[in-house]
Amino acid sequence: MFNKINILYVGNINNPHAKKWTSYFARKGLSVFIFSTDEPNDIDDLDQNVKIFHLKGKILFYLFSPIFILYLAYRYKIHIFHLHYLGRGIIPLLFIQRRIVSTVWGSDVLIQAKHSIFHRMLMKRHLQKSAIVTFDADFMKEEL
Numbered sequence: 774m775f776n777k778i779n780i781l782y783v784g785n786i787n788n789p790h791a792k793k794w795t796s797y798f799a800r801k802g803l804s805v806f807i808f809s810t811d812e813p814n815d816i817d818d819l820d821q822n823v824k825i826f827h828l829k830g831k832i833l834f835y836l837f838s839p840i841f842i843l844y845l846a847y848r849y850k851i852h853i854f855h856l857h858y859l860g861r862g863i864i865p866l867l868f869i870q871r872r873i874v875s876t877v878w879g880s881d882v883l884i885q886a887k888h889s890i891f892h893r894m895l896m897k898r899h900l901q902k903s904a905i906v907t908f909d910a911d912f913m914k915e916e917l
Contacts, residue, residue, distance in 0.1 A: 779849050782807040783842065784857030786825055787814055790876070791857055796820035806849055808842060810834055856899075875903040 780798055784791045786809035799805040799820035809827045816825075828834045828841060845851065855874040900906060 777802065777804045778853065779804045779806065779851045780853045780855060781842070781845055781849070781851040782855045782857065783810075783838075784855075784876075785810045786816060786819070786827075787811055788857070792816070792819050794855065794857070794876075795823045799823045804849070806845060806851070808838070808845060873899070873903045874905045874907070875900065876907045 780803055782791065782795050782805065784807070786792065786795075786807050791807065791809075795805050795807050796819055799822040804824075805820075805822065806824045806826065809825060812827055812829065813825050826841070826845065828837055846854075853872045853874060855876070857876045857878075
């Protein structure tokens with residue numbers, strides 16, 4: 774019997790792109806989970822089958838998101854990770870042997886990685902592990 778593919782999306786559920794990505798795959802019959810960086814609001818246009826997880830407060834998110842992402846990965850047997858903005862939740866994905874899709878925004882590559890050796894090293898390793906990298910501007914391809 775065919776098992777459903779489980780996708781964990783890490784990003785801000787209030788972002789219109791996040792809503793589109795997650796709703797699209799949920800409508801296609803995949804099990805979609807999102808670990809949101811912000812508290813969900815105005816999610817009426819989000820597919821009802823998308824399961825949302827959130828840690829209240831930015832400090833809690835940044836302190837505990839690596840542990841929580843690993844928990845979700847094993848609890849829901851996640852097959853594919855989609856990271857929307859490479860500054861969030863990146864560390865645990867360096868140790869997970871699953872397919873990773875990355876969407877870069879610009880500030881994660883153009884600002885964070887250029888001003889921090891730590892972020893540059895993490896981003897380089899993360900991009901190497903990514904099966905697919907998406908971006909919305911042609912100049913980002915050159916920066917990557």
